[in-house]
Amino acid sequence: MYDVVVVGGGPSGATAAADLARDGHKVALLDREGRIKPCGGAIPPRLIADFDIPEDQLVARITTARMVSPTGRQVDIPVEDGFVGMVDRKDFDPFLRARAEDAGATRFTGTFLRIDRNNGWPRVIFRNREGREQHLTTRLIVGADGAKSRVGRAEVPGAEDVPLVFAYHEIVAAPRDLALYDPVRCDVIYDGRISPDFYGWVFPHGDTCSIGMGTERPDVDLKDATAALREACGLSECETLRKEGAPIPMKPLKRWDNGQDVLLVGDAAGVVAPSSGEGIYYAMVAGRAAATATAACLASGRPRDLALARKIFMREHRSVFRVLASMQNAYYRSDSRRERFVSLCHDIDVQRLTFEAYMNKKLVKARPLAHLKIGFKNLAHLSGLVRETHV
Known part of the structure; x- marks a missing residue:
């Protein structure tokens, strides 16, 4: 009997499993292994610091x-x-899974099939490497099995609409x-x-x-x-x-849990930044929020506590996601818009605020005049008031 079964061993699932195991919960981490996600692999200094990523x-x-x-x-x-x-995700993901195991999580390799609740506690049914079905009995399930999540499509309304x-x-x-x-x-x-x-x-x-x-x-x-x-x-x-x-x-789900015993995180919950497609940092933050929410649910016995994961995540990152989505909608429509976007990137205020926001993962409020200038320049570029000069 496990407290939590985490389905999916990418950055989000491995982070949730490691945090829960460190806190003394009995955790199973189920992953297919052998699959490497296409990813540019960029991680900001805040991720390196917050999640103790070693130099190697x-x-x-x-x-x-x-x-x-x-x-x-x-x-x-x-x-x-x-x-x-x-x-490189071929090395980074196995490192995170191994760290979860070192923290106390029990690793299983296989493919998630379904959740069975016919005998009381939910059972996660999966196909192992030998092709046989196995099950893991648990109190809660964290679905971290990526975009088009099988857990999400089976359990959380709207999960298929992202x-x-x-x-x-x-x-x-x-x-x-x-x-x-x-x-x-x-x-x-x-x-x-x-x-x-x-x-x-x-x-x-x-x-x-x-x-x-x-x-x-x-x-x-x-x-x-x-x-x-x-x-x-x-x-x-x-x-x-x-x-x-x-x-x-490209868009966080409006609901991450089924109101009972399943919580989605990472790509399964849609937490990839619009415009940039950045996902590793947000996946790990969501994984940590999932660990907090599931621990709260285990302690209280209240299924509604699973909703804390989305609340914690969106409280910090909602504004950034909205700004990035607006930028994607404004500039990615045509080559003429993309030309103007790159032209806007010449601006030193845009450059500094962009990287400050990327490195610190929050909208920078220290220079309100710079924000105001950027707002006017953005409108000028979109309206075509700025004449393009090619360099």
């Missing part, structure tokens, strides 16, 4: 972000007084030609020929590099678009080491 997990330290427009305009934005850490971006990337051997590639710079490509409604990326991972793109449109061939991106960046000849694809949710 960082494969690169990024000091510059380059924005590239449809016409080839390039804007380099320096990361002032810090860096953005890069991780909008999705389909992401695809290829991990390649990092090129040696520094004229084409900077190992401490992330390139973000806003170009409708690569993605008609999102963006492409080239992110350094030390000895390797992630090249990919995302889109909500099912008619776009992700592999062809990535091939075009590699060609445009001069990276076609790099050795391809891995190819990975998966859906990424």
